[in-house]
Amino acid sequence: MTKSSLNFEPGRSAPLYRCRVLVVGSGAAGLNCAEQLRLAGVDDVAVISTRRLGGTSYRSGSDKQTYYKLSNFGDTLDGPMEMAHSLFDGGAMDGGLAYIESLYSLPAFYHLVEIGVPFPSNRYGAFVGYKTDHDPRQRATSAGPKTSRYMVEKELLRLKSLGVPVLDGLTAVRLVTAGRRVLGLVALDENRSEDDPALGLTVFQAGAVVLATGGPGELYAVSVYPAGQVSLHGAALEAGAAAVNLGESQFGLASTRFRWNLSGTYQQVIPAYFSLGPDGRRRDFLAGWYRSLPELAGAVFLKGYQWPFHVNRLDNFGSSLVDLAVGAETESGRRVFLDFTRNPARPGESFDLDSLPPEALNYLNRSGARQADPYRRLRHMNPESIAIYAEHGIDLREPLEAAVCFQHNNGGLKVNADWETDLAGLFAAGELAGTHGVTRPGGAALNSGQVGGFRIARCLAGRRDELAGRRPAAPFQAALREVYRTSRAMLASDREQGRWRRLIQERMSAAAGFRREPERVRAARREAEADRRRLESAPPGAAGRRNLARAWETRNLVLTQLAFLKSIDAYLQSGGGSRGSGLVLAEAAVPGARRVELVGGRSLCFRPERPGDRRLRVAVSGPAFTTSLEEVAPLPRDESWFETVWADWKAGRTCGGGKRRRR
Numbered sequence: 083m084t085k086s087s088l089n090f091e092p093g094r095s096a097p098l099y100r101c102r103v104l105v106v107g108s109g110a111a112g113l114n115c116a117e118q119l120r121l122a123g124v125d126d127v128a129v130i131s132t133r134r135l136g137g138t139s140y141r142s143g144s145d146k147q148t149y150y151k152l153s154n155f156g157d158t159l160d161g162p163m164e165m166a167h168s169l170f171d172g173g174a175m176d177g178g179l180a181y182i183e184s185l186y187s188l189p190a191f192y193h194l195v196e197i198g199v200p201f202p203s204n205r206y207g208a209f210v211g212y213k214t215d216h217d218p219r220q221r222a223t224s225a226g227p228k229t230s231r232y233m234v235e236k237e238l239l240r241l242k243s244l245g246v247p248v249l250d251g252l253t254a255v256r257l258v259t260a261g262r263r264v265l266g267l268v269a270l271d272e273n274r275s276e277d278d279p280a281l282g283l284t285v286f287q288a289g290a291v292v293l294a295t296g297g298p299g300e301l302y303a304v305s306v307y308p309a310g311q312v313s314l315h316g317a318a319l320e321a322g323a324a325a326v327n328l329g330e331s332q333f334g335l336a337s338t339r340f341r342w343n344l345s346g347t348y349q350q351v352i353p354a355y356f357s358l359g360p361d362g363r364r365r366d367f368l369a370g371w372y373r374s375l376p377e378l379a380g381a382v383f384l385k386g387y388q389w390p391f392h393v394n395r396l397d398n399f400g401s402s403l404v405d406l407a408v409g410a411e412t413e414s415g416r417r418v419f420l421d422f423t424r425n426p427a428r429p430g431e432s433f434d435l436d437s438l439p440p441e442a443l444n445y446l447n448r449s450g451a452r453q454a455d456p457y458r459r460l461r462h463m464n465p466e467s468i469a470i471y472a473e474h475g476i477d478l479r480e481p482l483e484a485a486v487c488f489q490h491n492n493g494g495l496k497v498n499a500d501w502e503t504d505l506a507g508l509f510a511a512g513e514l515a516g517t518h519g520v521t522r523p524g525g526a527a528l529n530s531g532q533v534g535g536f537r538i539a540r541c542l543a544g545r546r547d548e549l550a551g552r553r554p555a556a557p558f559q560a561a562l563r564e565v566y567r568t569s570r571a572m573l574a575s576d577r578e579q580g581r582w583r584r585l586i587q588e589r590m591s592a593a594a595g596f597r598r599e600p601e602r603v604r605a606a607r608r609e610a611e612a613d614r615r616r617l618e619s620a621p622p623g624a625a626g627r628r629n630l631a632r633a634w635e636t637r638n639l640v641l642t643q644l645a646f647l648k649s650i651d652a653y654l655q656s657g658g659g660s661r662g663s664g665l666v667l668a669e670a671a672v673p674g675a676r677r678v679e680l681v682g683g684r685s686l687c688f689r690p691e692r693p694g695d696r697r698l699r700v701a702v703s704g705p706a707f708t709t710s711l712e713e714v715a716p717l718p719r720d721e722s723w724f725e726t727v728w729a730d731w732k733a734g735r736t737c738g739g740g741k742r743r744r745r
Contacts, residue, residue: 090562102549104288109139111512111531112294113237118539141308145346147229148525151187155208173696175519177717190532214524253631257321264508289549297513302488303587306336316641319704327493329650333596345389351459357416375431380439419481422457492518500541520662579622579636607647652709659689
């Protein structure tokens, strides 16, 4: 990477960095992508990040954070197309991407093993799997609660050994384009002094840009993402990229004081749930949602690997009623807690492990987890899940506050088989890449993030010679002038960015959470459109230069909320119904409404998904944020013949990005 400067106004210049490939984001996906690029022979790669250890990969997890891959131990029968079906059958996923993620799952996994991520193996060396949510096989594996943190730590060591620079304190704010090609970006350098006449503006010129900035956790008020996680959906759309499946998110139970997913063992030990009202009165509220104590306890157990809320798990008093019950309590102003020192209770019944449903009883028996209370069962099965809370000053023998939180967005920027967006030279990896459909197996996101890095490296290795060279200065100067003028307006604005951000978060949690009402979504979309119109005349205010990056992040969130709400509204207005983590509420009198019977003669009515919609996804195209319904590509029929593949491979025709570089 070389450094110079670029004048953009009389007396003002900004530092100019040049590299072949710029990776934005220092999570597991971005760091792996940078490593794979270097290993593929692409030199001059750089990584920039707002906070090097501040993202979801490093600061999020669960009881045993899952990595999803092909099962390859014992006599388990599995294959790439079998796993591709598990990904694709969740609905609205591109078939080619499902197949690629399946094919690359083992190479990506064994690369993590090679660099030192401590996945457990048995005495034969087999990496034994377990069953996770939406998983018909035992494809899940884990290195414990900190799986993705280990991935980040090991990748940082690898990049250091490879000489790849990782620059911290840089917030990307504007992509620089010429026509439909990305040339680089403008970032704010928070390391520069307060009196910098260029306000910290910095230019990166690159042959290709990889966005790996995660999901927009700050979009919702009730979120399990690390605080401050914004991503770059809005900026990418504004530059002309497209996004898909933005309305397909995961919502699940998580603790709120320390943001952590309460999945897996946290539920399988069957803790008690209770709520507290403003008057301090305690209520075992789940007793009013299930017909018996064994049914209640069985549903809590299943929440372990049926963790995200899912509309298909409401029938027959299923596990997703737990999420609905928690949501009803919090919406009424009560606070919900898990109590690991107490088994569930229901008037007139006593808790007995032997009365549990067979699946739960067999699991606990095989795990040797017949201890008297949930805390002791948890300590026996997964002491690391207790330790992670202790590291944050929380004793799980005390009540743990929880809520149904925004946890992951399955959509993102629209990418092809090489993870390239429809803007030439702009790639997306990790959660920002819209590779998933409506539902996905647990741990598929970690796998997808790693596979994306392999595919991007494979593509750009074939374009290596195209990545070098200088780009014209004019587009960068124009972008700098525009960002500078907007930054000055932010410094003068009285529209406090923190308050604007909170309004966005409250609107999204109310209208676009796991329970959705079409009219409420449409009203929120109109408010989001008004927000965007205000950006030019009254941008988010920055209280001093040190707050300028946060104001730009809030500006990005204004655009991101509009894209999300337009995507959800377009789906609902087309007649789309409940699917995944999105429950579309309906009145009983609405034609076609589906009814789920609840305890006490109550019922829940919602709009069901139409079977044909499983092949459809909603696209949002920038910069006008227009929406359209697209049919996804089916799973491919791969009947390749070795001799022809070998010939194509030697000629460089099998690499989507161009001719393969011989090493």
